[in-house]
Amino acid sequence: MTVLGPGDIVGLVNSTYATDLFVAVVTEFDIFTRLAEREATTARQLSEMLEIDERGADVTLTYLAALGLLERLPGGAVRVAEPAARYLQADSSIDLRHYARTVSTRPGCREVGQVLRTGQPAPWESDGDDWINRMSEKEFADSFAAAMNARGAYLSPALGEVLSAIGVVSRILDIGGSSGIYACSLVQALPGTTAAVLDLPSVVDFTRESIAARGLSDRVDAIGGDMFGELPSGFDLHLYSNVWHDWDAESIGKFAAASFAALPPGGVLVDHDMHLDDTKSGPLRQAEFSVRMMLKTAGKCYSTPELAEILGPIGFEDVHLRPTTAGYSALVARKPA
Ligand SMILES: C[S@@+](CC[C@H](N)C(=O)[O-])C[C@H]1O[C@@H](n2cnc3c(N)ncnc32)[C@H](O)[C@@H]1O
Structure with a gap:
């Protein structure tokens, strides 16, 4: 049995946003296919490639590196790590992008796309003003x-x-x-x-x-x-x-x-x-909290x-x-x- 402490419970709440970001960048932005085109990519280069905000690109790279889906290189750029190459890009033999698409129209995932594109924070709750x-x-x-x-x-x-x-x-x-x-x-x-x-x-x-x-x-x-x-x-x-x-x-x-x-x-x-x-x-x-x-x-x-x-x-x-x-x-x- 897993016993959750207070930090785990708070971490669980914070992680809901990170999962939405994962689904959005895999489906809407096809991030690993795009990153696989290059030897190494910085947050600034990612923001130019995907036409997204640089802060969002930076936080995304950290989160995907924390998941082990990207490898951080000396100097701060990243490259695609093996699990992402195997399961999450266009030439993957087992292409789990299809599975991620089953949840990609959720409002949370759409909200991520909007924040990444505009750089503007989303409302604190599902509607209304920011916090x-x-x-x-x-x-x-x-x-x-x-x-x-x-x-x-x-x-x-x-x-x-x-x-x-x-x-x-x-x-x-x-x-x-x-x-x-x-x-x-x-x-x-x-x-x-x-x-x-x-x-x-x-x-x-x-x-x-x-x-x-x-x-x-x-x-x-x-x-x-x-x-x-x-x-x-x-x-x-x-x-x-x-x-x-x-x-x-x-x-x-x-x-x-x-x-x-x-x-x-x-x-x-x-x-x-x-x-x-x-x-x-x-x-x-x-990294999950940073996404939130x-x-x-x-x-x-x-x-x-x-x-x-x-x-x-x-x-x-x-x-x-x-x-x-x-x-x-x-x-x-x-x-x-
Ligand atoms: C995320 S909360 C952190 C609260 C607390 N320090 C903690 O660790 O839980 C940020 C706090 O900054 C306060 N805050 C935001 N803008 C402020 C401002 N311009 N001047 C003073 N406090 C501000 C908010 O009201 C809020 O209480």
């Missing part, structure tokens, strides 16, 4: 924060444990902190610390109630604001948990620059998320080298990854002392 526009609706914001809170309940203690080893911290700013579950776990793991959660004005009532329900209103504040603006000073650790995967590299650069400006010398920046491995060939659960983020937000999951490339020029040093639990990790960087 960030819906965050101004109180009912949607509350249900979204409840989802983040549930996930944070099993992820945040492990983050607290990992961050308790990084040295002296006194004031934590949890940016895009939603219910405040991470801020609460961190103040409990780091004795003597206090925290503030910065999130959209439509979210912070939920944040305050959640913090009060945990009995931590004396140590954790909630601030309604906009993380795209200037960040408050007076905090020596900035946490972005599950935030950067919603945004493109340019926005992440803005967040990191705002943090660099607001942190004191020696201040710590933490990005808690599902990160891809350094070659962007997996792991599978992270690509389809529903302006973002995707990032690798440590991709984030180091953004943080280094801003001035952050010692960028490194610390695994937490259930496929999550904390990317930690420091403003020079």
